[in-house]
Amino acid sequence: MKVKICGITNLEDALVTVEAGADYLGFIFYPQSKRAITPQAAQVIVELLRMDGDCPYLVGVFVNETAERMADILDMCDLDFAQLSGEEVPALIGEPASPIFGVAYKALRPSSLTEAEVDAEWFLPPNYEAEIQRQHGAGGRPSLLIDTYHPTLRGGTGETGDWSISAKLAQDIPGLMLAGGLTADNVAEAVRQVRPYGVDVASGVEASPGKKDHDLVRRFVLNAKTAVVD
Numbered sequence: 001m002k003v004k005i006c007g008i009t010n011l012e013d014a015l016v017t018v019e020a021g022a023d024y025l026g027f028i029f030y031p032q033s034k035r036a037i038t039p040q041a042a043q044v045i046v047e048l049l050r051m052d053g054d055c056p057y058l059v060g061v062f063v064n065e066t067a068e069r070m071a072d073i074l075d076m077c078d079l080d081f082a083q084l085s086g087e088e089v090p091a092l093i094g095e096p097a098s099p100i101f102g103v104a105y106k107a108l109r110p111s112s113l114t115e116a117e118v119d120a121e122w123f124l125p126p127n128y129e130a131e132i133q134r135q136h137g138a139g140g141r142p143s144l145l146i147d148t149y150h151p152t153l154r155g156g157t158g159e160t161g162d163w164s165i166s167a168k169l170a171q172d173i174p175g176l177m178l179a180g181g182l183t184a185d186n187v188a189e190a191v192r193q194v195r196p197y198g199v200d201v202a203s204g205v206e207a208s209p210g211k212k213d214h215d216l217v218r219r220f221v222l223n224a225k226t227a228v229v230d
Contacts, residue, residue: 001191002198003224004177005205005217006061007035011045013212018049020221023056023198025049026083029073030063034209035202043077050078057140059083061107067092071099081141083107090122107145107179113165120144120169128175143173145200148180167194184219191227199224 005017006026017025027042028035042060049055057080062070064086074082082100084092085107093104106123110116128143146166163178170176179200182190187199203209205216 001196001225001227002177003221004059004198004200005202005212005220006059006179006200007033007202007206007210008045008212009035009037009041009210011048013214013217014045014049016212016214017217017221018052018056020218021225022217022221024059024200025056026059026061026200026202027077027079028061029065030061030085032063036210039073039076042079046078057081061085064088067099070104074100074103081105083145085147093123093125103141105142105144107147109147110165113168116146116165116169120173124173128173141175142177142197143175144169145177145179146196147200163190163193166196170194170196182220184216184223187220188223188227191224192229195229 002023004024004026005022006028008014008017008025008027014025027037029039030036046058049058059081060070060073060077060079061083062085070082080103082104084104088106092098092100093106095101105125108116108119108123110119124143125141146169166178175197177198177200178190178194178196181204182199182201183204190199201220205212205220207213
């Protein structure tokens with residue numbers, strides 16, 4: 001089970017998250033977010049993380065940003081992937097001419113299973129099944145992220161989503177990452193019910209917005225990775 005800890009804003013939290021065994025760290029480049037970080041601050045953190053040969057995957061989280069700007073930030077901060085969490089168009093992920101082709105994946109906030117299935121068909125990366133197969137074990141770019149539906153907020157709501165929708169998608173889509181209202185207390189049950197490729201948390205392991213509770217981070221990673229799936 002892969003684990004992404006999102007909303008990293010400082011080096012101390014980043015180092016604890018790495019030590020806890022997270023597979024992905026997320027940096028939010030969306031100024032309206034309570035967990036936003038500037039590219040300059042993220043660059044400093046990443047430089048120090050990259051000194052360790054066992055650095056997790058590092059993800060830039062964007063909302064309705066231009067492809068060129070996202071590509072520039074990925075390059076500047078030495079990040080692995082871009083997570084698109086707004087109303088981006090599928091071409092940013094699926095067209096070879098896109099500046100972020102091959103390194104981007106979409107975060108969806110579906111309000112129904114029908115909407116989820118339609119959006120998944122639009123936004124799945126090309127050849128994702130072969131890519132996930134190659135990445136098996138080591139991990140890599142998720143195929144999609146499913147977050148809790150909210151009419152205005154872009155994730156980080158702390159509200160639990162409809163796991164039945166996510167479970168249906170996870171049956172058919174390898175590489176699916178689950179987010180939305182996950183905590184150290186409920187992540188094991190979420191893993192059992194949904195059986196995703198990975199789980200993503202931000203507010204569920206915080207002491208306050210943008211500052212992680214280190215004990216919760218450790219518990220979340222441990223509980224996700226040791227969850228028993230029948």
